[in-house]
Amino acid sequence: MDDSSGTGIGTGTRELSTTSHRSMTIDTCGKEIEALLKTNFHFDTVQLVPFSAGSHWVSMPLKMIGQARGTDHVLLAKVVTDEGVRTHREIVADKNARFTRHAILDLAYDEDDTAYDILRREEDFLEKSREVNIFVPEPRGVYQLNMTAGAVLLMDFVEGVSLHRVNMKESDISKVFAIVRQLRVHRLVHGDIRRDNFLVTPHRDVCLVDHLCLAGAVERAMSYDLMSAICHLSLSVDASVVVNAACTFFSAAELQDALPFLNFITRRLPHQRRGQIFEMISGLE
Numbered sequence: 001m002d003d004s005s006g007t008g009i010g011t012g013t014r015e016l017s018t019t020s021h022r023s024m025t026i027d028t029c030g031k032e033i034e035a036l037l038k039t040n041f042h043f044d045t046v047q048l049v050p051f052s053a054g055s056h057w058v059s060m061p062l063k064m065i066g067q068a069r070g071t072d073h074v075l076l077a078k079v080v081t082d083e084g085v086r087t088h089r090e091i092v093a094d095k096n097a098r099f100t101r102h103a104i105l106d107l108a109y110d111e112d113d114t115a116y117d118i119l120r121r122e123e124d125f126l127e128k129s130r131e132v133n134i135f136v137p138e139p140r141g142v143y144q145l146n147m148t149a150g151a152v153l154l155m156d157f158v159e160g161v162s163l164h165r166v167n168m169k170e171s172d173i174s175k176v177f178a179i180v181r182q183l184r185v186h187r188l189v190h191g192d193i194r195r196d197n198f199l200v201t202p203h204r205d206v207c208l209v210d211h212l213c214l215a216g217a218v219e220r221a222m223s224y225d226l227m228s229a230i231c232h233l234s235l236s237v238d239a240s241v242v243v244n245a246a247c248t249f250f251s252a253a254e255l256q257d258a259l260p261f262l263n264f265i266t267r268r269l270p271h272q273r274r275g276q277i278f279e280m281i282s283g284l285e
């Protein structure tokens with residue numbers, strides 16, 4: 001949330017304010033990625049441009065513009081440091097503990113991943129999603145970082161605004177459920193369906209980003225993704241609008257199979273909206 005003032009590579013240092021990344025500077029990372037792009041991608045010039053997005057708890061997104069053989073490229077470099085991995089472990093351990101408390105024993109997030117593993121899994125998810133025409137950024141490779149102690153996933157930059165920042169329309173909601181449907185058809189699990197993991201482009205297309213490795217029973221994990229979409233979208237718009245949109249993509253049985261996750265997703269959802277979702281879905285025939 002704090003990289004709004006931006007910096008060019010090599011123009012001084014600026015500490016990230018988030019506790020977990022306090023010791024790391026954008027410039028160190030930027031320089032290392034610049035060298036990587038020049039060596040591995042034959043970039044002639046690379047510029048780190050101002051970009052404000054992401055929570056920075058686990059990863060740090062950097063926007064890079066470069067030229068290779070006369071062509072401009074705009075990339076998003078998603079950096080996960082060893083420090084980020086420690087935060088990642090805390091977050092997923094907390095999620096796993098909540099699964100256990102709710103007697104959901106067939107799902108768990110991986111707590112042993114390294115930065116490289118986390119990003120390789122995300123790259124794999126992006127590749128598989130693209131193969132089945134789900135709109136996600138095109139991945140360009142995962143690389144170990146030495147100076148920064150971590151890894152980076154390079155991908156094409158998608159111009160857009162996070163779904164939680166736009167005035168959400170019914171057509172946006174339908175596009176989200178169309179993506180969640182496609183994931184299910186191809187038995188793909190995202191693991192972290194939430195508003196800020198969707199980008200709305202200037203043409204009003206909806207692009208899915210990010211990934212969390214949720215292992216276990218695939219059917220249940222897909223139901224979890226579905227209920228995550230319902231709950232997170234209901235933070236922005238009336239729950240009845242969300243459930244009605246979900247009904248055009250999912251059967252009553254599929255929606256009811258996702259109900260066990262209702263009390264589990266996002267503490268920010270008001271009790272009354274959760275109740276509304278329960279009433280609507282359990283009443284479906």
Ligand SMILES: Nc1ncnc2c1ncn2[C@@H]1O[C@H](COP(=O)(O)OP(=O)(O)O)[C@@H](O)[C@H]1O
Nearest residue numbers: 053054055059061076137156157158196209210
């Ligand atoms: N390929 C991309 N193009 C443009 N913006 C992106 C891209 N990937 C991610 N972002 C932005 O960066 C933010 C953080 O990236 P994300 O992969 O969600 O990391 P985190 O795991 O920290 O949530 C996203 O919410 C989105 O706004």
Ligand SMILES: [Mg+2]
Nearest residue numbers: 196197209210
């Ligand atoms: Mg995210």
